[in-house]
Amino acid sequence: MLQRQGARRPAPSEPHSHxxxxxRVAAAAxxxxxxxxxxxxxxxxxxxxxHRAECRRGGQAPSLLDPFGARYDALKAxxxxxxxxxxxxxxxxxxxxxxxxxxxxxxxxxxxxAGVRQAAWGAASDALRTTLPVRVPAEALACGAxxxxxxxxxAALPEGGAPWxxxxxxxxxxxxxxxxxxxxxHTLPRPSYIPLGPPPPGATPPRHQPxxxxxxxxxxxxxxxxxxxxxxxxxGREGGRExxxxxxxDERR
Numbered sequence: 001m002l003q004r005q006g007a008r009r010p011a012p013s014e015p016h017s018h019x020x021x022x023x024r025v026a027a028a029a030x031x032x033x034x035x036x037x038x039x040x041x042x043x044x045x046x047x048x049x050x051h052r053a054e055c056r057r058g059g060q061a062p063s064l065l066d067p068f069g070a071r072y073d074a075l076k077a078x079x080x081x082x083x084x085x086x087x088x089x090x091x092x093x094x095x096x097x098x099x100x101x102x103x104x105x106x107x108x109x110x111x112x113x114a115g116v117r118q119a120a121w122g123a124a125s126d127a128l129r130t131t132l133p134v135r136v137p138a139e140a141l142a143c144g145a146x147x148x149x150x151x152x153x154x155a156a157l158p159e160g161g162a163p164w165x166x167x168x169x170x171x172x173x174x175x176x177x178x179x180x181x182x183x184x185x186h187t188l189p190r191p192s193y194i195p196l197g198p199p200p201p202g203a204t205p206p207r208h209q210p211x212x213x214x215x216x217x218x219x220x221x222x223x224x225x226x227x228x229x230x231x232x233x234x235x236g237r238e239g240g241r242e243x244x245x246x247x248x249x250d251e252r253r
Contacts, residue, residue: 001036001086001096002029003134020082023054024075028082036094047075099124099133103142106168110146112155120149123182129191130181140170144178151179 002025020028027050034041048065055062065072087094103124107117123145127133132141143165150157158164165175 001033001090001094002026003128003131004090004096020078020085023050023057024078025082025086028079028086031079032083032086032094033096036096043076043079047072047079050075050079096133097138099127099138099142099145102139102168103145106142106146110157110164112146112150113153116146116149116153116155119152120145123148126185127178127182130185132178132181136174136178137170139168140165140174141178143168143170144175145182147175148179148182 027046031041031043031046044067051065051071052062100121103120104117107120112120120142124141127141127145132144136144147157147165149155163172163175165172
């Protein structure tokens with residue numbers, strides 16, 4: 001979604017750039033993607049991660065964000081505003097088809113080895129660092145990743161007649177472009193990540209935490225008391241049935 005927003009051309013009536021910083025737009029894209037993939041996260045969780053990442057990127061020690069403070073309210077309002085901007089820009093069509101599911105299906109039909117499938121899966125994931133997902137369809141991206149993996153591992157592919165990727169609806173130009181971009185991408189240095197470090201004291205616990213211990217059941221009551229309660233419940237049910245029968249007889253009369 002972030003790539004779609006960056007590659008999208010704004011309409012003449014829209015500003016040429018989004019007024020929010022790229023970090024806020026990325027947080028809104030992540031917030032919206034969690035909803036689209038049916039793994040929703042609370043806005044509070046996204047805001048906490050955004051605040052912590054901004055502190056680390058700015059060289060500051062991560063501080064505890066007050067959920068009732070002015071900065072939290074400002075971040076939440078901007079997160080919702082960026083989400084609405086993305087939805088308006090996409091025409092409220094937030095569906096994104098990743099190439100990984102198609103890749104596994106194509107690799108199974110081509111009877112590729114497990115190592116080649118793993119390499120193709122990694123190549124498809126690495127392609128998300130580029131603009132390929134917004135320039136070529138998912139089937140072309142999957143076929144290009146398979147082609148690069150087979151070339152890297154020396155695996156054989158079907159030959160003769162029409163190219164094999166045409167059976168999956170991909171064009172030769174797109175598959176060759178994907179394979180060339182992935183090959184160029186693997187010559188670049190690996191990306192560096194910013195360590196976030198341990199959470200500060202008093203921070204909100206993670207969402208997936210072990211369930212609390214079960215409470216011990218109450219002590220058992222004497223058998224005579226339980227029998228008396230069951231008899232009283234049975235008498236109450238029988239009285240309700242008798243009242244319904246008498247009411248139905250009155251209605252018939």
